[in-house]
Amino acid sequence: MALTGHHLTVGAQTWNPWIKSLDASLGYEGVLFDALNNIAEKLNFTYSVISPADRQWGTELPNGSFSGMIGMCQRKEVDVALGPFALSWSRAKAADFSTVFHFDDYGIMTPRPKREADLSGVAKPLSWQVWTSLVIAVCVSMVVGVIINIVTDHIPKTSHDLAESK
Structure with missing residues (x-):
């Protein structure tokens, strides 16, 4: 495969339960790292993890560049970024996105109303x-x-x- 023997730089920051630990000495934990470890094992590559200095996922700046991990991808500081990236046209011009694999559903919870005739x-x-x-x-x-x-x-x-x- 094309990645055999390569070392990738991965951008990530904590996002429970998807990314639980970014401590290399303890081992990276979370669902996304489980998936990344499986891919790394199958394609025979290694990786190291860095976090964005600004602790952001990625916001477009007035000059067209991005902050956060999207910016790290745009500037080629990382090969892969793990996180909850909302796909937008401007972000899609800055980085390639994988297939969406998680959706959040939100709801409003209220006490059950009393039984009424109307x-x-x-x-x-x-x-x-x-x-x-x-x-x-x-x-x-x-x-x-x-x-x-x-x-x-x-x-x-x-x-x-x-x-x-x-």
């Missing part, structure tokens, strides 16, 4: 301000979705479409 028990856990904000957010999301749909319908999807539009 259906108002469903609405009572949240204040009128929250319900108003929710309705506004849904309406704005629908409008933005329609606008995005209209705009993207006019963008050529392939070079063939671009040639046909001329």
Whole structure:
């Protein structure tokens, strides 16, 4: 394989349970290191781990460069970075991303409403301000979705479409 005998530099910082320990003397721990160790064993390479000095995952700076681990990838300071990187267009121009393998689901937990004869028990856990904000957010999301749909319908999807539009 292409990585046989190579030594890679890996960027990482603590992110439980995915990256639990970055202490080389104790051994690297966490789900991502378990996966990296399996890949390293199969492809016969070694690695060392460094953390970004600014302790950031990666934020785009005004000059187009990135901070954090995305910046380390962009500047070729690391070969691989492990972490919870949200994929965006600007980040995709700075670094290559793997396939997404984890999604977070968030929820709101409230006490169970008391049994009532009418259906108002469903609405009572949240204040009128929250319900108003929710309705506004849904309406704005629908409008933005329609606008995005209209705009993207006019963008050529392939070079063939671009040639046909001329």
